[in-house]
Amino acid sequence: MQNEKIAVIALIVIIAGALSIYLVANNDVFENLFPPSGKDTGDVNTIEEGDCVDLHYIGRYGSNDSVFDSSYESVDEKTGGNPLQIFIPSSTQTTPPEDYPEYSSAIIDGLMNQLVGLKLDETYVLDPISPEDAYGLSFDVGDTIDSIVFNQNIIHYTSFINQTLQVTQKTDNNIIMKWINPPEQKFSIPSIIIFGSLDLNDPDPSYDDVLKMGPPFAIWENSTEIIETTDENYVTITTPTSTENLVDNITQIPLDLMGGETLFIFPDATTVTYDDTLITFHLDPVEGKVYSYTEESMFGDINVELTVNTVTNDSVNISVFIVEYNQSQFYDINREMSFNRTFDYPRIYDMDIDFLQQALPQFEMDLQREGYSLSPLAGETLIFEVSVENIIKPSQEKS
Known part of the structure; x- marks a missing residue:
């Protein structure tokens, strides 16, 4: 006993x-916050709510334009690597379709909110994302x-x-x-x-x-x-x-x-x-x-x-x-x-940040509740350059 x-x-x-180690292992640097809501269906070459999207990205600090992460293997050449697989939630479906479990809505709000309306095979520099819509203060x-x-x-x-x-x-x-x-x-x-x-x-x-x-x-x-x-x-x-x-x-x-x-x-x-x-x-x-x-x-x-x-x-x-x-x-x-x-x-309370994030994820939730974060990207304004590689319309496939 x-x-x-x-x-x-x-x-x-x-x-x-x-629990925290599992979450870290299954999320890259962008996959950690909450999905917005939206509508569905439309142009096969335009991102709309309910779509599954393959998106290459380059993330830069707004303060100095240096790159902090990218889906490309070579940022300069924009080659190689694996695009981010994103599901755009809608008012009728907030989770990825069962045929596309590899797609996720767990990206920062400031990125998700700018994807609807982007065109296939086009490259965009999105509006700067404030810390409040990125990784918090x-x-x-x-x-x-x-x-x-x-x-x-x-x-x-x-x-x-x-x-x-x-x-x-x-x-x-x-x-x-x-x-x-x-x-x-x-x-x-x-x-x-x-x-x-x-x-x-x-x-x-x-x-x-x-x-x-x-x-x-x-x-x-x-x-x-x-x-x-x-x-x-x-x-x-x-x-x-x-x-x-x-x-x-x-x-x-x-x-x-x-x-x-x-x-x-x-x-x-x-x-x-x-x-x-x-x-x-x-x-x-x-x-x-x-x-x-x-x-x-x-x-x-x-x-x-x-x-x-x-x-x-x-x-x-x-x-x-x-x-x-x-x-x-x-x-x-x-x-x-x-x-x-x-x-x-x-x-x-003298705490190692890795220990806090892995062993006490509840503390990170407390921080997020108040708009804070222990992420290395917390407090940063971020700018994304994105290229739309593929758009899948699951709702049209069923209809």
């Missing part, structure tokens, strides 16, 4: 990274964004902190942000805080500079407040809102990612005491008692049977049987575990 919990935590980063020093992606609560999945983050430093490969709006009311302490970047190519990465485990106080919602502010941290203190009947079912809380130390909270046999500095969990389960419960995971529900084997003055031996895997695990857990009521919550 302990391994399952750790796997779930790790997958918060891994699955997000796999550059997210630079002084800019702010609201995001929830850097804190995770594994007890209450919908409980999170909406952080306002301000850029303090930025290079081509790295961005440093600072949390600037502490909650004014009491909040739920996260279980996991992501404040740094993993090397996604390292088979044995170190988590010390990437993740910070919160204390096991997430069972108490809206019980934590900030008592001190430093440049690096918000110092918080948690006051338990209950001292018995803490949970409805057995709750397993990992205390570190790699060491495997775990706190088990029994619904009817765990109590809490606290003073000015410590919160202490006391376990007093009955030998021989069996707890049956279901846990949620990214793989679906997991049915678990926990048996209390022996209870001594200092420890409890339990076995955890996972029904789906027909597998048991045994644990010796301390009957008392104490934790500091105060916690240093990081304010500084």
